[in-house]
Amino acid sequence: MERDDLIQDNNYSVSANHDEAHGVAIRKKIWKVTGILTLITVIEVLIGAFIKQYDAAGEDNFLWPYVKIGFLVLTVVKAAYIVLIFMHLGDERKSFKWVILAPYILFIAYLIFICLAESTYWHEVFQGENSINP
Amino acid sequence: MAGQSENISRSELWGGNGSPFRISYGKQWMWMFLVSDALTFGGLLTAYGFARHQAPSWPIGEETFNAMPFLGNGYPLLYVALMTFILIVSSVTMVLAVEAGHRLDKKGVVKWLLLTVVGGLFFVGSQGWEWYHFIHGTHYGSILTPEGWAVVDYNTANELILRMGRGLTVTGAEAKALFDGATATMQGANLIENEYAPLVPQYANFFFFITGFHGFHVFSGVVFNFIILVNVIRGVYDKRGHYEMVEKVGLYWHFVDLVWVFVFTFFYLL
Numbered sequence: 253m254e255r256d257d258l259i260q261d262n263n264y265s266v267s268a269n270h271d272e273a274h275g276v277a278i279r280k281k282i283w284k285v286t287g288i289l290t291l292i293t294v295i296e297v298l299i300g301a302f303i304k305q306y307d308a309a310g311e312d313n314f315l316w317p318y319v320k321i322g323f324l325v326l327t328v329v330k331a332a333y334i335v336l337i338f339m340h341l342g343d344e345r346k347s348f349k350w351v352i353l354a355p356y357i358l359f360i361a362y363l364i365f366i367c368l369a370e371s372t373y374w375h376e377v378f379q380g381e382n383s384i385n386p
Numbered sequence: 387m388a389g390q391s392e393n394i395s396r397s398e399l400w401g402g403n404g405s406p407f408r409i410s411y412g413k414q415w416m417w418m419f420l421v422s423d424a425l426t427f428g429g430l431l432t433a434y435g436f437a438r439h440q441a442p443s444w445p446i447g448e449e450t451f452n453a454m455p456f457l458g459n460g461y462p463l464l465y466v467a468l469m470t471f472i473l474i475v476s477s478v479t480m481v482l483a484v485e486a487g488h489r490l491d492k493k494g495v496v497k498w499l500l501l502t503v504v505g506g507l508f509f510v511g512s513q514g515w516e517w518y519h520f521i522h523g524t525h526y527g528s529i530l531t532p533e534g535w536a537v538v539d540y541n542t543a544n545e546l547i548l549r550m551g552r553g554l555t556v557t558g559a560e561a562k563a564l565f566d567g568a569t570a571t572m573q574g575a576n577l578i579e580n581e582y583a584p585l586v587p588q589y590a591n592f593f594f595f596i597t598g599f600h601g602f603h604v605f606s607g608v609v610f611n612f613i614i615l616v617n618v619i620r621g622v623y624d625k626r627g628h629y630e631m632v633e634k635v636g637l638y639w640h641f642v643d644l645v646w647v648f649v650f651t652f653f654y655l656l
Contacts, residue, residue, distance in 0.1 A: 269628060270488050278485050286478045290471065297467040300448055300655045306553035320656060327651040331644055338481045338640045348407035352417055360428045367432045371439035379442050 285337045292326050299323070416634045420641045423603075427645050430599065431652055434592045443551055445582040445589060447654040449537075453519055466654050469512045470646065473604075476505025477643040480611075484636045487629025492618065495632060499615045502639065506608040513601045520575055520593065527573030528581035531564040535572075535584040538565070593653065600645055607642050610635045 270278070300323075305316050336342035341349055377384060399406045407414060438444050448462035455465070479501040486494030526538035529548075536548040536556070548556040548564055556564060572581045580590035614635050623629045 269490060272489060275485055275489050279482065282478060282481050282485065286474070289474050293467060293470050293474065296651075296655055297463050301462045301464075304553055305446055308553075310550075310552040310554040323651055323655045327647055330647045334477065334640055334644045334647065338477055338643075339637055344409060345407050348409055348414075348417075351407070352421055356421055356424060356428075359425065360432075363428065363432050364435070367436040368439060371436040374440040378440065 285333050289330055289333060292330050296323060296326055410630060412634055416637050420637060430596050431648060434596060434652060437588050437592065441586045443585060450582045451654055455515055463654060469509060470650050472505055473509050473643050473646050476502050477640050479505060480636045480639045484633050487632045492624055495618050495629060499611060499618060503608055503611050503615060506604055506611065510601060510604050513597065523574030523581050527571055528584055529568035530570035532567045533564060596649060600649055603642050607639050610638060
């Protein structure tokens with residue numbers, strides 16, 4: 253049987269071997285992304301440690317919804333850097349990139365929507381004004 | 387590193403005799419596996435969101451996870467931030483190993499891959515400590531006072547503090563009265579009850595299952611990386627002329643880091 257893990261030509265773009273000069277540029281990019289990922293994590297932890305979910309009276313902090321959205325945005329930014337740079341998906345052919353990303357994004361967006369809609373309903377059933385809990 | 391295959395005509399790309407994606411079979415199916423694995427984690431985290439969104443209350447991350455090894459309590463999120471940093475760094479050493487592989491630099495691959503294995507072991511160990519602490523619980527546990535469940539704590543002056551949830555604390559004589567009126571206690575966490583959220587036992591179940599499933603992935607990743615490291619040292623890929631196997635386990639390893647980014651957000655930050 254023919255083995256297809258043996259790469260003879262340079263047709264497989266990302267797998268192609270490169271020289272030292274090229275390596276310097278790639279390593280520079282890697283360290284830059286490392287800095288960005290570390291910085292985002294530090295920002296997240298500082299926000300998490302210093303902005304409280306509730307104020308002194310136990311009421312919801314009015315900032316918290318924005319903090320939540322901020323955390324989600326930062327998380328997606330981190331994920332994008334890992335997938336596109338570290339996993340080289342950004343360097344693959346466009347067709348392959350979308351074969352991986354499109355079905356996943358579509359399915360997860362649907363799943364999140366359906367679970368949030370359903371749990372909002374259950375919240376109403378258990379904790380709402382006309383809840384089944386006495 | 388990209389671009390060599392950008393100028394290929396459509397008929398040549400899709401006409402057979404090679405992958406239209408210009409990617410090797412093994413790497414393509416590693417990606418397919420990662421998509422399916424990502425769906426599993428996506429499903430687990432969405433289920434977590436479902437349970438959390440309908441629950442009456444949920445523990446606050448920086449109050450539940452505020453301990454450091456050897457230092458005790460009072461360091462919100464610091465330890466898990468350290469764990470996250472270790473995993474990111476081990477992802478970086480992995481991508482450096484892949485880069486060294488593209489230059490057929492065997493010594494470089496061995497160095498960076500070894501560091502990746504060490505980073506992975508550190509992370510698994512940290513998770514073990516985190517689990518131990520989570521199961522063991524805080525020093526004093528939780529009590530059921532007439533005003534609901536409260537986590538018992540003492541400040542540096544040895545005065546009683548009751549954490550009533552929603553960031554509220556009770557101290558002094560009022561705390562003493564509530565303490566004396568307590569009718570039940572709970573300490574630590576297991577699959578049936580947990581002191582962090584006495585009213586939502588699912589909290590600990592989700593914590594154990596999702597971080598456990600992730601920890602299992604990290605452990606398998608360390609094993610895979612180690613096997614590939616042994617192959618690199620034996621010169622298997624030198625003989626083959628390329629280090630694509632390093633790249634394939636690298637994809638898996640980055641994926642483990644990727645999942646942790648989300649687990650970190652949903653369990654500790656939000």
